[in-house]
Amino acid sequence: MPYELIAILMFSTMMVMLFTGQRVFGAIGFVAVIAAFLLWGDRGGYDLGFAAAIKLMRWYPLLTLPMFIFMGYVMSESKIADDLYKMFHVWFGGISGGLAIGTIVLMVLISAMNGLSVAGMAIGATIALPELLKRNYDKIMVTGVIQAGSSLGILVPPSVVLVLYSMIARQPVGQLWLAGVIPGLMMAALFVVYIYIRCRMNPALGPVLPKEERDAVPMAEKLRLLTAGILPVVIFAVMMVPFVTGYTSLVESSAIGALAALAAAVVKRRMSWPVFETCLRQTLGVTCMFMWIILAALAFGAVFDGLGAVKAIENLFTEQLGLNPWVILILMQLSFLVMGTFLDDTAMLVIVAPLYVPLVGELGFNLIWYGVLYTITCQIAYMTPPFGYNLFLMRAMAPPEIGLKDIYRSIVPFVGVMALALAIVMAFPQIALWLPDLVYQN
Secondary structure (H helix, E strand, C coil), rough: CCCCHHHHHHHHHHHHHHHHHCCHHHHHHHHHHHHHHHHHHHHHHHHHHHHHHHHHHHHHHHHHHHHHHHHHCCCCCCHHHHHHHHHHHCCCCCCHHHHHHHHHHHHHHHHHHHCCHHHHHHHHHHHHHHHHHCCCCCCHHHHHHHHHHHHHHHHHCCCHHHHHHHHCCCCCCHHHHHHHHHHHHHHHHHHHHHHHHHHHHHHHHCCEEEEEHHCCCCCCHHHHHHHHHHHHHHHHHHHHHHHHHHCHHHHHHHHHHHHHHHHHHHHHCCCCHHHHHHHHHHHHHHHHHHCCCHHHHHHHHHHHHHCCCHHHHHHHHHHHHHCCCHHHHHHHHHHHHHHHHCCCHHHHHHHHHHHHHHHHCCCCCCCHHHHHHHHHHHHHHHCCCCHHHHHHHHHHHHHCCCCHHHHHHHHHHHHHHHHHHHHHHHHHHHHHHHHHHHHHHH
16 A cells, blocks of 8 residues: 555544544544554554653653643632732723723733633633623623633743644744744734724723722722732743743743742732642643643654655645645645634644644744744634634633624634734744744854
């Protein structure tokens, strides 16, 4: 059987298993090991899974995963985000759409604390959404604001998704994080500009907080709330500055971040034994899920490497079909959008990484830059009907007056803004590459 046909058969079998509802790591790992048995016999099949497991256990940067996940859950479960929203309520209320703008800034800070999209969605839907609706903000606009803002969690460092990409693509996670900083802040700025212009054109969408309500808060309380916004920035700086300046490794910085978040929760008297136990249990569950998925992806990638499938597919696209590398890259991004209608970001990455990542390198593109493109495309896919991941998360968390139709309508302008950001980063790669080049050259 030709190697190209074997690769297609493996990929299609995996997709069929996923459509039947199998767990992602089970479908990918099963196809990889069975293919290895059939191709190279008993020894090949056993050695493939064993080698992938040993490689995973010896992967030192993997220690960053539980550290960052624990840090995020500590900040979330200890309710530090509640103080952040109160700060934005007081300081941004006098601007048209101010609370919606504050919600975007809140999401950026939560992303810098957590690295997961789900955490931002949970905090936005439970804290920000009721407050915005109570102050007569347009329900369709604010629903889109929370979904768009929460998607920043997988781009702004310490992004857990970029850690996973770095392990599968074998790229330095520090460079990937730095590459995500400017595109993430640029996208957040585009959201803010859109909200401000929209609310200036139609003030009913985001009414200004009444002056009496703003003046009712004494200056001492305003300053106290301002310190709540500084705390996450301090934690992020304590974690990232030693790493960027070269005093600590990435793993050591992740441990510092986890300890800093825990210390902040203890100092603010938000850390109890039940909260601590919840953080540990959730960290263990999410970390184990990622480890199983990485293990399956490593095994699947090893079979693809052994088949030489990447070279064959590159030859098909460039030599036989005569496609331009940029056309191939755009087709890859479009496939992510299609897969995002029924898969989450992790599943999308581990399914196509054995094929896409080496192919991108063979086409001459920078894999750090492509990691940012992949992440932005995942953000768009998360919010694309009919089955975008964030759409159903919002539906599960939103109050009854917000229906699925409202949720679908709310994301249209924000998907347009994210597509604009993707086009800008594709057209100007230095937006993503300038900061990592600067830091690592120094």
